[in-house]
Amino acid sequence: MNNIPLYRLLLMIFLVSISLTSLSCVNKEKKEKNKKDSFSESFDSTLVETFYAKYPELAEYKEQVVLLYQKNDYDYIWYDKKGRKETADVIFNRINHLFEDGVISKVPYKKTLDELFQKDSDKPDIDVELFLSNYYFYYADKVVQGIDTKKSRELEWYMPRKKLSYAAYMDSLLVDPKIIYNKEQHIEQYYKLKAVLKKYRAIEQKGGWDAIAVPAGFISIKPGDSSAVVAKIRTRLFLTGDIDVDSGSKIYEEKLQQAVLKYKKRNGFTLTRTILPKHIDEMNVPISRRIRTIIVNMERCRWISTDVTKAKEFIAVNIPSYQLTYFKKGKVVLRSNVVVGNMMNKTVIFSGMMSFIVFSPYWNVPTSIKEKEILPGIEKNANYLAEHNMEWEGENIRQKPGKDNSLGLVKFLFPNNNNIYLHDTPAKELFSAEKRAFSHGCIRVEKPKELANLILEDDNKWTPEKIDEAMNKGEESWHTLKNKIPVYIAYFTCWVDDEGNINFYKDIYERDARLAAMLVEDK
The missing domain is CATH 2.40.440.10 (L,D-transpeptidase catalytic domain-like)
Known part of the structure; x- marks a missing residue:
């Protein structure tokens, strides 16, 4: 060092100084750009208490919501610099279609959220923000997780329950909102029941099916018999797809016999062609009860x-x-x-x-x-x-x-x-x-x-x-x-x-x- 001329030493110091200054400017520009691209606007934490005072029916999700925002330093979750995120609209959409998943409980303050969602979505709205967070947990409870383990045990269900990380699921949704439509959230049977639920609700909207009345002293219907009851049975089995065509015939012929066998198989009866009062009683179960059965089994x-x-x-x-x-x-x-x-x-x-x-x-x-x-x-x-x-x-x-x-x-x-x-x-x-x-x-x-x-x-x-x-x-x-x-x-x-x-x-x-x-x- 002592052998380096003074002018060279001063030149080296000058060049290093310029380099550090340039690097500092580049880093500053990157930070400013990242800050500009990101969205980290926070809200006053006391607004959470105000929200639950205004909407007490959502209080059961308060603890989860508070933990969520504490983790995120009370930053907005459902908004970015462009306005409401796509995930927000996905959650809103699923809340509007809970009936498709067999959810029959009342959605609290649904009308209020509908009205709020019609407002300008460019700027963060604290009520919309907190509603969406509460409805996220509502959706995860009702559709993804189901009733809590304590309640299922009251029904003597001791099989281990599916475990859901609400935080991890939300993180995944925020990255890719489309996973909410993923058919791997539940076992395959869930989605099969969901499809049948849609079919049965369509039948219900068209009036369902009428109860089949039988004459006093009715004993049975056997192959080849003819009566008005046979025609009613044919119509009933046509509605549920056990027979392809409702011809209106009163004769208990081969095609109807095959339909009856299909119906009996679907309802746990011995596969005989004779129709007994108990079979008609089963056909008379109202479609509303069938829908309820589908819903509880989806759960x-x-x-x-x-x-x-x-x-x-x-x-x-x-x-x-x-x-x-x-x-x-x-x-x-x-x-x-x-x-x-x-x-x-x-x-x-x-x-x-x-x-x-x-x-x-x-x-x-x-x-x-x-x-x-x-x-x-x-x-x-x-x-x-x-x-x-x-x-x-x-x-x-x-x-x-x-x-x-x-x-x-x-x-x-x-x-x-x-x-x-x-x-x-x-x-x-x-x-x-x-x-x-x-x-x-x-x-x-x-x-x-x-x-x-x-x-x-x-x-x-x-x-x-x-x-x-x-x-x-x-x-x-x-x-x-x-x-x-x-x-x-x-x-x-x-x-x-x-x-x-x-x-x-x-x-x-x-x-x-x-x-x-x-x-x-x-x-």
């Missing part, structure tokens, strides 16, 4: 994570339809009728991981059954246990393996606190009944051997012959599954099948009306 769809249907394999049991469905790689590999718990011993709505198959199982008699049924039986008949192939095990009673065992020849365990599992049964005749709520809570499977074969088909240690041998050996043996299988026990009183047909099932545990009441509560 149940909101509770289920889309991850469920993405699993490599899973087993689903729908209690009201008395049916088990086994999915592998997105395809149905087995459908089986089931028997579920009766009204006094309801099958619980929950999920678990199938971990074991037990061949030739013992039946460990539950304490309640022992005290209510078996001990009184022993008092009346000293040979009761021997006659039922039972024995004492300490203070407990169990039934020995065999074809007459109450669990049949195999059971499928997914450990849970409810002591519920899938199992075979010797009472095969029950599977042909229309109503199959007979058990003490566990689920009896009509096709247990087929289920075992499919579960173990990728295990080279098992063949259909070995499975059959283990089931009939008369000695209990346990097999631990290499890969646990998710099992979901759900409660849907209507379901749209792969052909687009809506199937209605009896509300055997009487839960629909209570859920509907929760959905129409005015907040």
